[in-house]
Amino acid sequence: xxxxxxxIVDDSEMNRSILADILGExxxxxxxxxxxxxxxxxxxxxxxxxxVLLDVVMPRMDGFEVLAMMNNxxxxxxxxxxxxxxxxxxxxxxxAYELGATDYIQRPFDAxxxxxxxxxxxxxxxKQKRLIGLVEDQIYEKEKExxxxxxxxxxxxxxxxGESGLHVLHIHTMTEILLQNLLKRTDKYxxxxxxxxxxxxxxxxxxxxxxxxxxxxxxxxxxxTPEEFEQMKNHAAYGAEVLDxxxxxxxxxxxxxxxxxxxxHHERYDGRGYPDGLKGDEIPISAQVVALADVYDAxxxxxxxxKAIPHETAIEMILNGECGAFNPVLLGxxxxxxxxxxxxxxxxxxxxxxxxxxxxxTKEVVSHxxxxxxxxxxxxxxxxxxxxxxxxxxxxxxxxELYADPVTVSFFDESAHKLGVDMxxxxxxxxxxxxxxxxxxxxxxxxxxIRSATHDDSIVSFECDVxxxxxxxxxxxxxxTQYNLNDxxxxxxxxxxxxxxxxxxxxxxxxxxxxxxATHDSLTGLxxxxxxxxxxxxxxxxxxxxxxxxxxxxxxxxKAINDTYGHIAxxxxxxxxxxxxxxxxxxxxxxxxxxxxxxxxxxxxxxxxEASAKKIFRAFKVKFEQDDASLSMGISTSDFSRDYEELxxxxxxxxxxxxxxxxxxxxxxxxxxxxIDLPLRTKCDx
Amino acid sequence: xxxxxxxxxxxxNYREVLGRFMTEDxxxxxxxxxxxDGSFELLKTSLENGVQxxxxxxxxxIKGVAQNLGFTALYEKVVVVTEILRGGSMEVAEYMPELExxxxxTVESILKLN
Numbered sequence: 001x002x003x004x005x006x007x008i009v010d011d012s013e014m015n016r017s018i019l020a021d022i023l024g025e026x027x028x029x030x031x032x033x034x035x036x037x038x039x040x041x042x043x044x045x046x047x048x049x050x051x052v053l054l055d056v057v058m059p060r061m062d063g064f065e066v067l068a069m070m071n072n073x074x075x076x077x078x079x080x081x082x083x084x085x086x087x088x089x090x091x092x093x094x095x096a097y098e099l100g101a102t103d104y105i106q107r108p109f110d111a112x113x114x115x116x117x118x119x120x121x122x123x124x125x126x127k128q129k130r131l132i133g134l135v136e137d138q139i140y141e142k143e144k145e146x147x148x149x150x151x152x153x154x155x156x157x158x159x160x161x162g163e164s165g166l167h168v169l170h171i172h173t174m175t176e177i178l179l180q181n182l183l184k185r186t187d188k189y190x191x192x193x194x195x196x197x198x199x200x201x202x203x204x205x206x207x208x209x210x211x212x213x214x215x216x217x218x219x220x221x222x223x224x225t226p227e228e229f230e231q232m233k234n235h236a237a238y239g240a241e242v243l244d245x246x247x248x249x250x251x252x253x254x255x256x257x258x259x260x261x262x263x264x265h266h267e268r269y270d271g272r273g274y275p276d277g278l279k280g281d282e283i284p285i286s287a288q289v290v291a292l293a294d295v296y297d298a299x300x301x302x303x304x305x306x307k308a309i310p311h312e313t314a315i316e317m318i319l320n321g322e323c324g325a326f327n328p329v330l331l332g333x334x335x336x337x338x339x340x341x342x343x344x345x346x347x348x349x350x351x352x353x354x355x356x357x358x359x360x361x362t363k364e365v366v367s368h369x370x371x372x373x374x375x376x377x378x379x380x381x382x383x384x385x386x387x388x389x390x391x392x393x394x395x396x397x398x399x400x401e402l403y404a405d406p407v408t409v410s411f412f413d414e415s416a417h418k419l420g421v422d423m424x425x426x427x428x429x430x431x432x433x434x435x436x437x438x439x440x441x442x443x444x445x446x447x448x449x450i451r452s453a454t455h456d457d458s459i460v461s462f463e464c465d466v467x468x469x470x471x472x473x474x475x476x477x478x479x480x481t482q483y484n485l486n487d488x489x490x491x492x493x494x495x496x497x498x499x500x501x502x503x504x505x506x507x508x509x510x511x512x513x514x515x516x517x518a519t520h521d522s523l524t525g526l527x528x529x530x531x532x533x534x535x536x537x538x539x540x541x542x543x544x545x546x547x548x549x550x551x552x553x554x555x556x557x558x559k560a561i562n563d564t565y566g567h568i569a570x571x572x573x574x575x576x577x578x579x580x581x582x583x584x585x586x587x588x589x590x591x592x593x594x595x596x597x598x599x600x601x602x603x604x605x606x607x608x609x610e611a612s613a614k615k616i617f618r619a620f621k622v623k624f625e626q627d628d629a630s631l632s633m634g635i636s637t638s639d640f641s642r643d644y645e646e647l648x649x650x651x652x653x654x655x656x657x658x659x660x661x662x663x664x665x666x667x668x669x670x671x672x673x674x675x676i677d678l679p680l681r682t683k684c685d686x
Numbered sequence: 687x688x689x690x691x692x693x694x695x696x697x698x699n700y701r702e703v704l705g706r707f708m709t710e711d712x713x714x715x716x717x718x719x720x721x722x723d724g725s726f727e728l729l730k731t732s733l734e735n736g737v738q739x740x741x742x743x744x745x746x747x748i749k750g751v752a753q754n755l756g757f758t759a760l761y762e763k764v765v766v767v768t769e770i771l772r773g774g775s776m777e778v779a780e781y782m783p784e785l786e787x788x789x790x791x792t793v794e795s796i797l798k799l800n
Contacts, residue, residue: 057746
């Protein structure tokens with residue numbers, strides 16, 4: 001058998017090692033150097049921990065805060081705590097016991113005493129856990145036998161009636177759901193969980209009076225005559241009578257409630273039911289609820305005289321008052337839980353006590369606090385955690401968990417290593433290693449996304465650069481936020497997030513390359529015409545206060561270069577020009593190759609337009625004298641037009657005017673060029 | 687120096703410690719760890735830097751360790767400092783020289799153990 005695990009929490013390494021030395025032989029010792037670490041260790045080990053030895057004075061989070069937190073999470077009920085402290089004032093000890101510590105050991109401690117007390121505490125707790133298990137099993141057996149008897153009894157009635165045993169079960173389930181939710185909606189009816197369970201059990205007996213009804217009437221396929229119906233109605237009173245005449249147990253709560261249900265489950269809220277014509281809340285709530293469940297199940301089941309009606313129709317008929325009047329509050333509850341009823345009735349199998357039921361009963365018996373769960377559930381939960389850990393380790397993905405309170409991030413072993421961060425990180429926004437890995441702004445952005453998620457929309461996806469093994473990688477963070485349902489307020493409270501970090505660098509750079517290819521010229525690396533146009537149009541229409549210049553230019557003797565030196569030299573010349581353009585282009589300017597040897601430059605004009613243009617044009621001249629090549633350029637300004645097509649046309653006219661005037665020059669468009677007839681250009685919008 | 691002689695030199699209670707720790711070997715092992723504990727340095731620097739809370743925790747740790755190891759003289763001195771710091775005051779200057787002397791004596795003596 002594996003050794004039991006003990007968690008030692010102390011900020012002094014020395015104290016920890018003394019304790020570890022004393023206890024190490026018998027136990028598997030885990031250490032934590034402050035309260036924060038302790039909480040996180042408890043979080044990952046849960047009830048695997050058999051005992052916590054807890055110091056009081058510690059940095060970050062002290063022993064009392066740890067105890068408070070353990071109360072908060074209800075861990076204190078399952079993990080015993082022994083406080084160890086040099087403090088011997090009684091107020092310290094009182095506080096520790098009040099917060100649920102099992103024992104208090106003073107320093108300087110005696111090796112033998114520590115060992116003995118640790119062992120005793122663990123034995124006590126495991127004995128208690130074993131007892132809980134025993135009680136659970138016994139209650140389970142007892143409850144099973146009891147409902148078995150009731151089921152047999154009520155089945156006799158149904159058997160005679162030609163119904164399946166499911167009717168009783170359905171009524172049981174539905175009664176329970178209705179009552180539990182009624183409790184949430186109103187405090188008008190004082191019902192304990194135990195009473196609800198009793199009513200649900202007693203509901204099985206609602207029709208026992210039918211034992212006294214003639215077979216011929218009970219199983220008549222057609223409509224009953226008025227006389228037959230009068231006889232049939234007697235089953236309510238008969239049932240109550242049977243129970244009334246019981247020689248023993250007559251005053252047992254179960255029998256008392258069953259009697260109410262038998263006699264009054266055909267009463268209606270408006271006083272038009274039978275046998276007594278009771279009105280409103282004169283009818284006990286037990287009988288009201290069973291009546292509603294009975295009507296619903298009768299509608300949705302097939303009987304000798306009718307076919308089954310679908311769930312939705314049945315609910316609607318009841319709500320419309322087609323089956324008699326019911327308590328409006330109860331109808332509200334029915335409407336509210338209708339969907340759940342449909343699901344539950346489908347899944348519930350015969351003769352089984354639901355898990356919730358068992359938990360609840362156990363809880364009451366061992367008077368554990370309300371939210372605690374049975375050992376069975378904890379075991380199940382532990383198994384789930386184990387599976388999860390295994391899958392996380394196998395997948396080699398970076399998985400993380402984020403807790404809301406206290407705010408903590410945790411990574412699995414290898415993930416933390418890959419990212420170069422700690423496995424458990426309290427206050428992530430302050431953690432330097434994590435900030436170096438993710439970037440603070442990304443963390444803040446991601447935090448915002450988490451906060452905007454809701455229970456219904458809980459998946460969050462976020463892309464950012466993440467350092468892995470020291471290299472920046474482009475990653476996608478996929479996460480799911482998690483919530484707890486607060487039964488009191490019926491709202492979801494955020495408790496944490498789980499997620500993974502996926503390296504999508506390759507996918508991302510492929511995307512980027514495709515984007516580049518679609519928008520840029522492959523030879524020169526400048527934009528293509530279509531892309532430049534869309535950017536320029538945006539600038540013209542959005543930055544209306546700015547003045548822009550648009551220049552169109554081409555080489556004066558490109559054909560000659562191609563013919564004389566070959567196409568490779570021609571391409572070189574184009575690349576040279578592009579490099580020049582990139583050099584002189586103002587930082588938010590736009591430059592594109594719009595076809596062949598034609599280029600376009602667009603930039604914001606600050607100061608004198610002509611000077612600005614000349615500065616750019618001159619840059620090309622120098623270069624091209626060496627290359628034995630020259631350029632002409634035509635320019636238009638946004639003063640003429642803020643429409644791209646028009647602006648482009650004007651610049652193009654200026655370019656032709658420049659060519660006409662003898663090339664190698666740069667001209668601004670003016671009114672005198674109005675008449676220039678432009679040759680047909682190839683459109684480059686594709 | 688033997689363990690017993692060490693306790694005599696520094697004003698500790700060897701019998702009592704042995705009673706609690708059960709074996710001589712265990713006492714010796716933890717006594718030898720004492721010089722490596724950085725709490726005294728931390729106490730000094732946090733006093734210099736005026737970080738009262740940290741000074742308190744450091745003094746508190748020394749107190750616990752000294753008590754555990756049965757270093758009675760040292761324990762008695764550090765208790766005084768701890769209590770002043772616990773109250774939120776930093777006025778411990780008058781006790782520090784004696785505490786430091788005892789601390790150094792303890793560490794030096796431990797290093798002389800066979």
